[in-house]
Structure formats: C-alpha cells, structure tokens
Amino acid sequence: MKISVLFLSLLILWGCSSEPEADVAWVDTQLQYCAAQAEKTLKLVPDSIPDIPRNVNSGGSQWRFVDYKDWTSGFWPGVLWYLYEDTQKEEFRQQADRFSRELTPLSEQPAYDHDLGFQMFNSFGNGYRLTGNPEYKSVVLKSSDVLATLFNAKAGTILSWPREVQKFGGHNTIIDNMINLEMLMWASKNGGEKKLADIALSHAETTMKNQFNEAFVTGHVVVYDTLTGKKIKRVTHQGLNDNSMWARGQSWAIYGYTMMYRETQKPEFLVFAQKVTDVYLKRLPEDLIPYWDFDDTHIPDAPRDASAAAVTASALLELSAYVKDQAKAAEYKTKAIGMLKELSSERYQSRDKNTAFLLHSTGHHPNGTEIDASIIYADYYYIEALLRLKRLLVK
Numbered sequence: 001m002k003i004s005v006l007f008l009s010l011l012i013l014w015g016c017s018s019e020p021e022a023d024v025a026w027v028d029t030q031l032q033y034c035a036a037q038a039e040k041t042l043k044l045v046p047d048s049i050p051d052i053p054r055n056v057n058s059g060g061s062q063w064r065f066v067d068y069k070d071w072t073s074g075f076w077p078g079v080l081w082y083l084y085e086d087t088q089k090e091e092f093r094q095q096a097d098r099f100s101r102e103l104t105p106l107s108e109q110p111a112y113d114h115d116l117g118f119q120m121f122n123s124f125g126n127g128y129r130l131t132g133n134p135e136y137k138s139v140v141l142k143s144s145d146v147l148a149t150l151f152n153a154k155a156g157t158i159l160s161w162p163r164e165v166q167k168f169g170g171h172n173t174i175i176d177n178m179i180n181l182e183m184l185m186w187a188s189k190n191g192g193e194k195k196l197a198d199i200a201l202s203h204a205e206t207t208m209k210n211q212f213n214e215a216f217v218t219g220h221v222v223v224y225d226t227l228t229g230k231k232i233k234r235v236t237h238q239g240l241n242d243n244s245m246w247a248r249g250q251s252w253a254i255y256g257y258t259m260m261y262r263e264t265q266k267p268e269f270l271v272f273a274q275k276v277t278d279v280y281l282k283r284l285p286e287d288l289i290p291y292w293d294f295d296d297t298h299i300p301d302a303p304r305d306a307s308a309a310a311v312t313a314s315a316l317l318e319l320s321a322y323v324k325d326q327a328k329a330a331e332y333k334t335k336a337i338g339m340l341k342e343l344s345s346e347r348y349q350s351r352d353k354n355t356a357f358l359l360h361s362t363g364h365h366p367n368g369t370e371i372d373a374s375i376i377y378a379d380y381y382y383i384e385a386l387l388r389l390k391r392l393l394v395k
C-alpha cells in the first residue's frame with residue numbers, strides 16, 4: 001500500500017515537473033535570440049533585388065532570396081515589424097519599412113493569387129498597427145480590393161490559384177486561403193467596403209462545409225465548377241494523399257478559424273476551431289512537433305514541420321483565451337507553451353547553423369523542395385507566438 005502511494009506521488013510529481021513552464025524572462029531570452037539572428041540576416045541581404053530572405057536549405061547556411069512576387073515576401077517585413085514592436089529599435093522600423101515598401105506593386109496590379117493577405121497584411125498591416133502611417137493603411141485597403149476580385153459568388157470562395165484552374169479542372173480553393181481573410185475583415189472595419197467582410201464570411205463558411213472530412217481533417221484543395229459553383233472534388237497538392245492530414249494545412253485551419261471567430265464572434269467558428277485543433281493535438285508526437293504529414297508511413301523517420309508547430313502554437317495561445325471551458329483553455333495554452341519550448345531548444349533553433357530562427361520545416365514535400373529547411377514563415381509565426389505568450393504572461 002505504502003509503495004503504491006509513494007509510486008502515485010512520484011507519478012504526480014513527475015507529471016507536474018514535465019509541464020512546460022514559461023515566464024517573461026524565458027520569453028525575452030528567445031526574443032533576444034530572434035533579434036540577434038535577424039541582425040545577422042540584415043547584414044547578409046544583397047543590395048539588389050531579389051533581397052527578401054525565404055529559406056535556407058537543409059544543412060546549408062545561405063539564405064535564398066526572393067522578390068516581392070513570391071508568396072512568402074511578406075513574412076520577412078512582418079518579422080522585422082514584430083522585432084520593432086518588441087525592441088522599439090529604430091533600425092528594425094527602418095528595415096521593416098524598406099522591405100514592406102518593396103511589396104507596394106502588389107496593391108496596384110491584378111491579383112496573381114490569394115496570397116495577398118500573407119504578403120500585404122503581415123507587412124503593411126503590421127506596419128500600420130504599430131505606426132499608424134496612413135500610407136500603409138491605403139496599401140492594405142487597395143490590396144484587399146485586389147484580393148476580392150478573385151471571389152466567385154457561385155462557389156462562395158476566393159479562387160486561390162488562378163494559374164491552376166486548368167490543372168485542377170475548375171475554381172480551386174486551398175485551406176491556406178483562410179489566413180488571407182484576416183486582411184479582408186480588417187479592411188471592411190477600417191474604411192473598406194462591407195462586401196469584403198461578406199466575402200471573408202462566405203469563404204470561411206463554404207470552406208468549413210466542403211474542405212474537411214468527417215474527422216475534421218482538412219484537404220489541401222477543393223475544386224468547384226467555375227460556372228455553377230458546385231463542388232467537384234477534394235484533392236491534395238502539398239500533402240501525402242487526398243485523405244491524409246498535411247500538417248501545415250491543418251495548422252492553417254486551426255489558425256484561420258480561431259481568427260475568424262475573433263473577427264466575427266460567430267460561435268460556430270469557435271466550435272470548429274476546437275474540432276480541427278483536437279484532431280491535430282490527438283495525433284501529435286510526444287514532443288509536439290508534427291511530421292510534415294501525419295500519415296507518412298515513414299514516421300518516425302519522416303521530416304518534421306516546425307512551421308506547422310509555430311502556426312499552431314500562435315493560434316492556440318489565441319484560442320485558449322476564447323474557450324470558456326477552463327480545462328480545455330488550459331490544455332491549449334499548455335500545449336502551445338510546450339510547442340514553443342521544443343522549438344526553442346537546441347534541436348530546433350538554428351543558432352550558429354544559419355541566421356534563421358528555426359530549423360526543420362517542410363515546404364513542399366511531394367515536390368521535393370524545402371524539406372527539413374529553415375523557412376521564413378516558420379520564423380514569422382514563431383516570433384508572433386512568443387509575443388502573444390509574452391502578452392499573456394504580463395497581463
């Protein structure tokens with residue numbers, strides 16, 4: 001009897017000590033690391049275009065730079081705005097302004113695809129939030145109008161990849177597109193037309209209906225008939241197969257529906273955000289960093305995706321503040337802190353290997369590109385999550 005009581009106490013103690021803990025000092029240490037890495041990257045950016053850091057391939061140390069047209073072009077200015085927010089350093093403000101302005105042409109030309117939110121809201125949107133510069137606001141409003149031109153009222157969603165209509169056989173909508181709705185919601189509340197919010201709402205509701213299977217796992221792409229708007233099929237592009245759980249796709253869903261609940265206060269989005277979260281959390285490995293696709297048969301030898309972990313950590317910190325069930329809210333917060341702890345370990349931080357923040361993201365596995373790489377969007381959501389955690393801790 002005595003032994004079993006002792007065993008139980010030890011188990012409880014072990015359980016408590018394995019709970020990830022984070023205080024402001026710990027978060028500040030990680031943010032200082034990010035600032036130091038970004039300062040090193042700033043010294044490496046070329047004087048001529050392309051000059052926006054996108055990725056460092058596995059085992060390498062050199063950034064690959066892209067220009068404003070690349071879908072990832074908004075993450076680097078976004079990282080610099082977050083660093084300015086945390087440090088108030090003038091150098092970060094100037095560089096964030098410089099790299100944001102490079103993207104201006106996207107607000108003045110026809111839409112290439114749905115990625116305008118990733119590009120323009122992370123850059124100019126964060127810039128306006130932090131400085132109130134009316135020039136930035138005008139760029140975001142114009143970009144939102146450009147994004148809205150991709151909306152198909154019959155299907156009820158935005159066309160994600162205009163250049164792939166033939167390949168997929170119709171109006172295609174990808175789960176990543178959920179993130180770009182944030183810019184439309186913001187624009188409609190800040191001087192843009194009401195129809196921008198209507199489009200975002202229609203997109204989120206239609207996606208909720210058509211993109212997920214009965215277990216709340218998202219498909220990457222849903223194809224609709226361009227003329228009738230009828231759903232044709234659900235297929236993958238960056239995942240393992242049409243029915244697998246592609247890690248970043250699921251993380252876009254978690255982030256997207258949490259954000260749409262914030263923006264609309266519609267309870268169905270909060271319920272749905274929890275459903276898509278719970279299936280992801282249930283299937284995570286113990287260290288909380290997903291393999292690039294949860295159904296890869298090579299697990300545990302498959303590559304990880306730190307970017308999906310960073311997106312999810314950031315989303316869960318927000319979701320934990322909305323969920324009424326206290327046990328559930330605590331679970332989301334604890335899991336998010338655990339993800340950030342692992343990402344901040346020597347296993348995931350780039351440290352002296354390269355000047356990104358994180359290693360081990362997977363971009364496009366079926367294409368064989370950016371596998372086990374440092375990728376700028378992982379860094380963006382990592383620093384966003386750290387800032388969100390800091391705000392929760394100083395409350």
Ligand code: GLY
Nearest residue numbers: 176238248363364
């Ligand atoms: N939006 C493209 C990706 O998540 O890889």
